[in-house]
Amino acid sequence: MTIGYARVSTIEQDTALQLDNLQRSGCEKIYQESVSGISKTRPELDKCLDNLRAGDTLIVWRLDRLGRSLKNLVSIITDLELLNV
Numbered sequence: 095m096t097i098g099y100a101r102v103s104t105i106e107q108d109t110a111l112q113l114d115n116l117q118r119s120g121c122e123k124i125y126q127e128s129v130s131g132i133s134k135t136r137p138e139l140d141k142c143l144d145n146l147r148a149g150d151t152l153i154v155w156r157l158d159r160l161g162r163s164l165k166n167l168v169s170i171i172t173d174l175e176l177l178n179v
Contacts, residue, residue: 096151098124099142101159112155119153132162143170148178 098116100109109126116124123145127138139160146152152174154160161167 095123095147096121096153097142097146098153099139099160100124100126100155101136101139102128103130104128112159115155116153121153134162143173146174146177146179150179152179 096119098113098119098121100112100116102109102112105128107128109128113124113126125138125142127136129136142152157167161170
């Protein structure tokens, strides 16, 4: 399954551009939220990562939408590698 994740940092922003790109990329399910990247709680990202299975493909518009920092991004990618995602 191809799964997308979209995030904006403030409620004044919207995910329209990200969603358009994720849909054109063939995402079958898209998780989206409006929460600052520095926030430690991102419930939709948690749901997204919890629902990924081996062989799935995760697509994000840009890597900064996924990780709060380089260290956090590396941690997420390492976890995905262990899942064979």
